[in-house]
Amino acid sequence: MRRRSLLLQVGIASLLLALLALLVNNLAVNLLRTGLGLDFGWLGRPSGFALAESALPYSPSDSYLWALTIGWLNSLKVIAAGLVLATLLGVAAGAARSSSNRLLRSVAGGYVALIRQVPLLLQLLFWYFVAFLGLPETPIGDLIRLSNQGISLLGVPLSVEFCAVLTGLTVFTGASIAEIVRGGVNAVPRGQWEAFRSLGLSEGLGLRRIVLPQALPAILPALTSQYLNLAKNSTLAIAVGYADLYAVSDTTITQTGRAIEGFLLLLISFLLLNLLISGGMAGINATVLGRLRRSR
Amino acid sequence: MNRWLNRFVTLLLTAVIGWGAWSVIHWLLVAADWRVVVSNLPLYAVGSYPVDQRWRPLLWMVALFVLIGITLLGPRRGPLQRWLPLLWIAMAPVGLWLVAGGLMLQPVSTRDWGGFTLTLLLTFGSGLLALPLGVLLALGRRSRLPVLRLSSTAYIELMRAVPLIAVLFFGQLLIPLFLPPGLEINRVLRAVLAFALFAAAYIAEDVRGGLQAIPPTQREAAAVLGLSEWQSLQLVVLPQALRTALPSLTNQAVGLLQNTSLMAILGLVELLGISRSLLANPVFIGRFLEVYLWLAAVYWLACTAMALLSRHLELRLDPLRSDR
Numbered sequence: 001m002r003r004r005s006l007l008l009q010v011g012i013a014s015l016l017l018a019l020l021a022l023l024v025n026n027l028a029v030n031l032l033r034t035g036l037g038l039d040f041g042w043l044g045r046p047s048g049f050a051l052a053e054s055a056l057p058y059s060p061s062d063s064y065l066w067a068l069t070i071g072w073l074n075s076l077k078v079i080a081a082g083l084v085l086a087t088l089l090g091v092a093a094g095a096a097r098s099s100s101n102r103l104l105r106s107v108a109g110g111y112v113a114l115i116r117q118v119p120l121l122l123q124l125l126f127w128y129f130v131a132f133l134g135l136p137e138t139p140i141g142d143l144i145r146l147s148n149q150g151i152s153l154l155g156v157p158l159s160v161e162f163c164a165v166l167t168g169l170t171v172f173t174g175a176s177i178a179e180i181v182r183g184g185v186n187a188v189p190r191g192q193w194e195a196f197r198s199l200g201l202s203e204g205l206g207l208r209r210i211v212l213p214q215a216l217p218a219i220l221p222a223l224t225s226q227y228l229n230l231a232k233n234s235t236l237a238i239a240v241g242y243a244d245l246y247a248v249s250d251t252t253i254t255q256t257g258r259a260i261e262g263f264l265l266l267l268i269s270f271l272l273l274n275l276l277i278s279g280g281m282a283g284i285n286a287t288v289l290g291r292l293r294r295s296r
Numbered sequence: 297m298n299r300w301l302n303r304f305v306t307l308l309l310t311a312v313i314g315w316g317a318w319s320v321i322h323w324l325l326v327a328a329d330w331r332v333v334v335s336n337l338p339l340y341a342v343g344s345y346p347v348d349q350r351w352r353p354l355l356w357m358v359a360l361f362v363l364i365g366i367t368l369l370g371p372r373r374g375p376l377q378r379w380l381p382l383l384w385i386a387m388a389p390v391g392l393w394l395v396a397g398g399l400m401l402q403p404v405s406t407r408d409w410g411g412f413t414l415t416l417l418l419t420f421g422s423g424l425l426a427l428p429l430g431v432l433l434a435l436g437r438r439s440r441l442p443v444l445r446l447s448s449t450a451y452i453e454l455m456r457a458v459p460l461i462a463v464l465f466f467g468q469l470l471i472p473l474f475l476p477p478g479l480e481i482n483r484v485l486r487a488v489l490a491f492a493l494f495a496a497a498y499i500a501e502d503v504r505g506g507l508q509a510i511p512p513t514q515r516e517a518a519a520v521l522g523l524s525e526w527q528s529l530q531l532v533v534l535p536q537a538l539r540t541a542l543p544s545l546t547n548q549a550v551g552l553l554q555n556t557s558l559m560a561i562l563g564l565v566e567l568l569g570i571s572r573s574l575l576a577n578p579v580f581i582g583r584f585l586e587v588y589l590w591l592a593a594v595y596w597l598a599c600t601a602m603a604l605l606s607r608h609l610e611l612r613l614d615p616l617r618s619d620r
Contacts, residue, residue, distance in 0.1 A: 008441060235461050246459065263466045
């Protein structure tokens with residue numbers, strides 16, 4: 001039995017290796033044929049393209065590497081803001097779906113049912129072309145200014161593209177988070193609510209001490225995968241012209257023809273990003289659950 | 297909830313909904329111009345498919361609608377029900393034959409495929425490729441053989457780390473680089489391959505969830521009955537695992553249909569792509585809202601139909617259902 005499984009493994013391994021060798025061989029042949037080779041020297045050359053928005057100073061004479069870094073920062077900006085807003089919206093909508101107010105309940109239900117069945121890309125185009133580019137010039141007091149050139153919030157200018165991507169990601173991910181929150185809270189048996197109420201605990205205290213400690217272990221892992229989805233979905237920003245990591249990579253590859261190297265860099269960037277998000281969430285998971293256990 | 301707060305929320309929501317409804321009605325009556333949708337219906341359906349051949353994709357889509365109708369509303373038993381699975385499986389090759397041509401039909405190049413037809417073909421094609429690949433990956437990840445387990449896990453985790461648009465973009469760029477020189481495959485096929493490779497990683501995780509839900513006693517019982525490992529997998533474990541995974545597989549299928557819209561960014565004229573080129577036409581300039589509402593309705597209906605079909609399948613496969 002052991003011999004057979006060992007033989008089988010060797011067979012599978014050699015099959016995989018042969019497939020890999022064939023692909024790599026084809027790749028090498030094609031790279032030689034087109035005279036490209038594998039090389040990262042182009043990262044230091046000036047990019048020659050402008051970026052509509054950058055967190056740090058950037059000009060077309062800066063290197064490709066710096067352009068990609070700016071793309072990274074733009075991605076991080078929209079992802080970080082999206083995570084916070086989508087969580088707020090999702091928790092609010094999830095809570096609204098189990099509210100005692102029937103109208104509020106059905107509005108939240110309609111939001112989830114509508115948003116989850118329409119492609120995110122279509123929603124992004126809607127937010128960009130219809131909602132934000134159609135904004136009339138409306139100053140609301142001195143602190144908030146809306147116009148189709150962008151939004152100024154407490155003196156901080158936000159581009160239309162950024163607002164459209166952020167709104168699209170928030171609304172789309174919020175609907176999924178709402179379902180997760182509702183599912184997690186519903187998974188706590190009704191008897192638990194009745195029990196803490198009959199003990200005379202207030203709603204807030206009961207929610208914090210009784211319901212959430214039981215709901216969170218189910219909610220947090222699903223929330224992590226939604227956060228990862230949001231990060232990956234942020235690459236659709238290219239459709240509305242927001243200069244995120246993927247958009248900059250796309251332009252870079254089109255200009256240099258370095259598809260393989262570009263793909264490797266993008267792959268590494270996203271592995272890092274995923275590690276950052278799942279690592280952060282694992283930390284939050286441990287702290288939150290630990291604190292909840294201690295306080296019980 | 298506090299009674300007064302409850303009333304206040306109801307009042308506030310009523311006001312917001314009323315204001316929204318008023319703006320929508322005002323827009324519909326005064327500003328909306330549906331010519332961009334109404335006069336281009338054939339384009340949304342089949343794209344730039346040759347005009348004299350349009351009946352072919354249209355016939356396929358009508359057949360699909362009829363089949364959905366029969367499945368959802370038709371009689372619960374009888375000969376028709378027995379033939380339904382076969383008809384469903386036949387839809388993909390028949391559709392490909394009708395759209396691509398060959399075998400007595402005039403061939404039509406993939407360059408001319410478009411509209412909702414292309415959206416459906418991309419979904420069907422990549423879904424059919426991704427399902428077996430996903431099942432294999434799921435089995436590989438649970439295998440006792442470390443080589444198989446590690447390589448499946450690495451594939452699944454790497455694929456799930458990358459955004460779909462990157463997979464599609466590099467599918468268009470890189471698939472030709474990995475093929476022997478001289479062997480070229482067209483854009484649509486490249487897109488189907490990239491979608492399938494991507495979706496397989498997600499399907500694998502759903503199937504793995506289904507496999508984990510099967511108690512080990514099932515395998516033991518199959519072994520006691522004298523079934524070989526392969527037979528037990530094929531007859532006992534996989535049918536149950538796939539049935540358990542059906543709801544999450546449906547979500548993947550709905551996601552796949554929605555995600556075909558990403559090909560619009562990469563230049564295919566599927567439903568969203570054809571709309572983008574229509575909006576670039578000076579005659580229809582600025583008619584974004586009409587087009588997007590129309591597209592949202594089409595996607596919403598298609599996704600809802602898929603969810604209903606899957607619900608129907610779940611009920612049919614339920615072993616505890618009484619009327620079998």
